[in-house]
Amino acid sequence: MYKGAQIITEPVGKEGDLMVLNWGVQHPASGPMRIKVWLDGETIVKVENDPGYVTRNLEKMLEYRTWENAVVNVERICFIDDLGTLLNWALAVEKLAEVEVPKNVQYFRVILAEVGRIVSHLIGVGGMFGALGVATPMMWVLTLREFYLDFLEHYSGYRISTASIVPGGVRFEPTKEDFELLKKAIEETERRWPEYKEVFKDNPTLVERYKGVGVIPKELVYKLGLRGPVARASGVAYDYRKTYPYSSYEDFDFNIVVKEEGDAYARFLVVLEEIEESVKIIKQAMEGMPEGDKWKVRMPKKIKAGEAFSAVEWARGGIEFFVVSDGGTGPYRVKISAPSFMNIWALEYIAPGHKLADLAAIFASLYICHGDLDR
Amino acid sequence: MGFENLAKLMKTYFGVEAEEYPQNRTAKTYLFKIQPEHIREVAKLLKENGFNFFHTLAPVDYSPKGRELELNYFFENLEEKVWVVIRTEIPLDNPEIDSIHDIYPALEACEREEWEKFGIQFKGHPRLKPMLLDDTLQGKWVQRKSYIPKPHRK
Numbered sequence: 254m255y256k257g258a259q260i261i262t263e264p265v266g267k268e269g270d271l272m273v274l275n276w277g278v279q280h281p282a283s284g285p286m287r288i289k290v291w292l293d294g295e296t297i298v299k300v301e302n303d304p305g306y307v308t309r310n311l312e313k314m315l316e317y318r319t320w321e322n323a324v325v326n327v328e329r330i331c332f333i334d335d336l337g338t339l340l341n342w343a344l345a346v347e348k349l350a351e352v353e354v355p356k357n358v359q360y361f362r363v364i365l366a367e368v369g370r371i372v373s374h375l376i377g378v379g380g381m382f383g384a385l386g387v388a389t390p391m392m393w394v395l396t397l398r399e400f401y402l403d404f405l406e407h408y409s410g411y412r413i414s415t416a417s418i419v420p421g422g423v424r425f426e427p428t429k430e431d432f433e434l435l436k437k438a439i440e441e442t443e444r445r446w447p448e449y450k451e452v453f454k455d456n457p458t459l460v461e462r463y464k465g466v467g468v469i470p471k472e473l474v475y476k477l478g479l480r481g482p483v484a485r486a487s488g489v490a491y492d493y494r495k496t497y498p499y500s501s502y503e504d505f506d507f508n509i510v511v512k513e514e515g516d517a518y519a520r521f522l523v524v525l526e527e528i529e530e531s532v533k534i535i536k537q538a539m540e541g542m543p544e545g546d547k548w549k550v551r552m553p554k555k556i557k558a559g560e561a562f563s564a565v566e567w568a569r570g571g572i573e574f575f576v577v578s579d580g581g582t583g584p585y586r587v588k589i590s591a592p593s594f595m596n597i598w599a600l601e602y603i604a605p606g607h608k609l610a611d612l613a614a615i616f617a618s619l620y621i622c623h624g625d626l627d628r
Numbered sequence: 629m630g631f632e633n634l635a636k637l638m639k640t641y642f643g644v645e646a647e648e649y650p651q652n653r654t655a656k657t658y659l660f661k662i663q664p665e666h667i668r669e670v671a672k673l674l675k676e677n678g679f680n681f682f683h684t685l686a687p688v689d690y691s692p693k694g695r696e697l698e699l700n701y702f703f704e705n706l707e708e709k710v711w712v713v714i715r716t717e718i719p720l721d722n723p724e725i726d727s728i729h730d731i732y733p734a735l736e737a738c739e740r741e742e743w744e745k746f747g748i749q750f751k752g753h754p755r756l757k758p759m760l761l762d763d764t765l766q767g768k769w770v771q772r773k774s775y776i777p778k779p780h781r782k
Contacts, residue, residue: 304759304760305759308760308761310745310761312771313770344653348651476734477733477734493654497709499654561653562651562652562653562654562657562702562713563652563653563654564653564654573684573702586689588684588686594741598734627760628760
């Protein structure tokens with residue numbers, strides 16, 4: 254929705270000796286968000302975030318939904334990785350209704366959630382290059398991403414916003430062809446990955462622009478409650494999949510990628526290397542898929558009054574739902590606590606002192622999705 | 629340090645017992661129901677006892693159920709892997725509570741969001757100004773149950 258003229262006409266230009274700039278909304282790297290920057294020459298003195306250009310107020314919308322058709326709104330928190338939010342919604346509603354899903358459903362949900370993570374991380378890696386004006390890596394990752402989207406399309410009928418994880422199970426029974434497409438995507442990833450990694454990791458443009466830039470110290474992670482790859486790049490090994498396993502994640506052998514440096518390059522490496530871990534998880538889940546032909550458990554139309562708190566590790570970090578039921582056919586209240594909303598405020602702490610040109614690098618490395626920042 | 633110490637201190641200072649909170653699917657959690665005027669002292673106690681990670685602030689408007697506005701603060705002790713929910717209730721016609729953004733800076737943005745959506749006045753907050761919502765929705769406190777959104781279709 255158009256934000257109105259009031260904020261845009263705030264005086265920008267000069268403030269004392271400082272120059273005041275609007276970085277965004279139209280900046281190629283900013284996305285639909287404005288960052289107000291106070292500059293002394295080329296150096297950033299102060300930064301103020303102004304999000305809110307894509308607010309839909311999903312929390313209110315969800316109050317008018319039933320338990321099952323709420324997935325339509327939940328998956329639109331961020332379209333790039335819709336499967337993680339769907340999984341969290343399903344887990345929250347199942348907790349409220351005291352329903353357990355069979356092991357084969359849990360495994361298949363893990364596969365879907367990890368596909369969502371790969372799809373999102375690939376765009377994230379491309380976007381981190383895109384912010385520097387390097388377009389080739391974006392094209393490369395998009396071609397690889399297509400293989401995973403083919404799998405999602407064959408399974409659910411949609412490439413993004415798949416609505417494939419619902420309370421009580423998964424929407425469809427996976428077929429043999431689905432798994433073959435996924436296998437093909439994995440093989441393609443493994444075939445291309447050594448080359449991709451070599452080109453991405455030691456890319457002179459990226460290393461020069463990202464190394465030592467935008468350092469987030471460990472204390473700031475605790476101070477601001479930062480989550481996901483941003484926290485892990487600063488040495489905080491927090492990952493819901495390992496810390497508080499859900500949906501049978503404890504069955505799989507994988508590592509949490511943790512870096513100690515805390516700079517933009519470390520955040521880039523965390524995102525890049527997490528793709529490998531996700532591939533590892535998908536392979537294990539496909540091999541060890543338990544027998545079972547039940548893919549959806551019957552869910553009650555009305556769920557008894559109560560509340561549930563649920564959290565999963567989503568591509569951008571831990572996403573948390575606080576759901577209240579009053580015994581009706583839909584939620585009474587849903588609080589969505591999103592990782593980008595927490596992570597974006599780190600920018601106000603770390604950007605001052607850098608050059609204006611570094612702002613794009615720092616912002617891209619925070620791995621923000623505007624959908625879940627504004628909700 | 630730690631949860632046991634916190635539970636003891638909460639009992640002595642505020643006379644509240646820790647309740648089990650099984651509704652958290654993720655982790656072991658305890659619930660404290662406190663008076664709203666104690667929020668700052670409670671936040672300091674939490675911080676001193678290793679609850680260094682703030683997760684979320686979730687207000688719920690219970691006015692159609694004959695209750696008031698309920699606030700839930702979620703904190704975690706990363707070393708002990710224990711979560712604590714601080715629950716308090718404030719009146720809806722005068723929703724005021726002390727801001728604890730200086731004790732937990734992560735709350736600054738969260739309090740600002742809930743001010744915008746519920747109209748909760750966080751006393752001492754430096755930046756209670758519009759953030760997410762459209763200008764036409766400011767001051768309508770859209771997350772309250774009394775606000776009925778206009779449907780798109782006729």
